[in-house]
Amino acid sequence: MSVIKxxxxxxRHFMKTxxxxxxxxxxxxxxxAVCRKVTDSKWFQDSKRISIYVSTTGxxxxxxxxxxxxxxxxxxxxxxxxxxxxxxxxxxxxxTKGSTAMEMVRLPDQKSFYSLPSTLWGIRxxxxxxxxxxxxxxxxxxxxxxxxxxxxxxxxxxxHGKGYYDRFFSTHSxxxxxxxxxxxxxxxRQQIIKNIPxxxxxxxxxxxxxxxxxxxxxxxxxxxx
Numbered sequence: 383m384s385v386i387k388x389x390x391x392x393x394r395h396f397m398k399t400x401x402x403x404x405x406x407x408x409x410x411x412x413x414x415a416v417c418r419k420v421t422d423s424k425w426f427q428d429s430k431r432i433s434i435y436v437s438t439t440g441x442x443x444x445x446x447x448x449x450x451x452x453x454x455x456x457x458x459x460x461x462x463x464x465x466x467x468x469x470x471x472x473x474x475x476x477x478t479k480g481s482t483a484m485e486m487v488r489l490p491d492q493k494s495f496y497s498l499p500s501t502l503w504g505i506r507x508x509x510x511x512x513x514x515x516x517x518x519x520x521x522x523x524x525x526x527x528x529x530x531x532x533x534x535x536x537x538x539x540x541x542h543g544k545g546y547y548d549r550f551f552s553t554h555s556x557x558x559x560x561x562x563x564x565x566x567x568x569x570x571r572q573q574i575i576k577n578i579p580x581x582x583x584x585x586x587x588x589x590x591x592x593x594x595x596x597x598x599x600x601x602x603x604x605x606x607x
Contacts, residue, residue: 386579397531401440413443415593421450429524433459433486438504442568459486459517462507484546487514522558526565533569537587538578551585
């Protein structure tokens with residue numbers, strides 16, 4: 383394992399401990415503040431085609447952003463694993479252990495959103511039998527709202543280690559080299575740290591939205607030395 387991978391593994395463990403201390407009420411309060419910042423922003427108002435992650439525990443809750451975007455008539459795309467071969471060499475179309483490919487598919491309406499089943503890690507996504515359109519069929523995205531384990535204020539991001547979003551960013555660039563969507567991370571205050579080690583495959587975000595200005599979780603780089 384490389385040094386960067388080792389440090390990132392330590393960071394994920396550190397952040398898991400930090401986030402376990404964040405109450406549901408505080409997560410709700412921070413989520414409301416972040417979601418207001420997002421939906422009030424000019425870049426959100428101007429975006430017509432938006433990719434939004436469907437939130438689970440330990441991250442900014444995005445249901446209200448999805449609701450608002452649908453009510454505004456925006457095209458909303460959410461993550462779904464495109465395919466993966468499991469140990470039985472069977473095609474899968476949901477988040478499973480060992481899966482590597484993620485697609486963004488169009489969410490038809492609010493009723494469909496609230497019908498999403500939960501899959502691995504408590505992530506809600508379309509059932510494999512639902513044939514929802516992939517974003518690339520109809521064109522590039524204007525905005526991508528991304529989750530993560532930790533972020534720096536200037537847009538460095540540490541994900542869960544599966545590489546879903548970095549590969550998705552790269553694939554979008556390959557599919558639509560002349561149209562680069564705005565890439566925004568959504569974070570709890572406790573997910574903001576001063577520095578994150580990166581490799582050549584890590585793609586920096588354009589901005590990170592969180593409540594307040596203070597960097598709360600600043601002890602990781604000290605304990606990891």
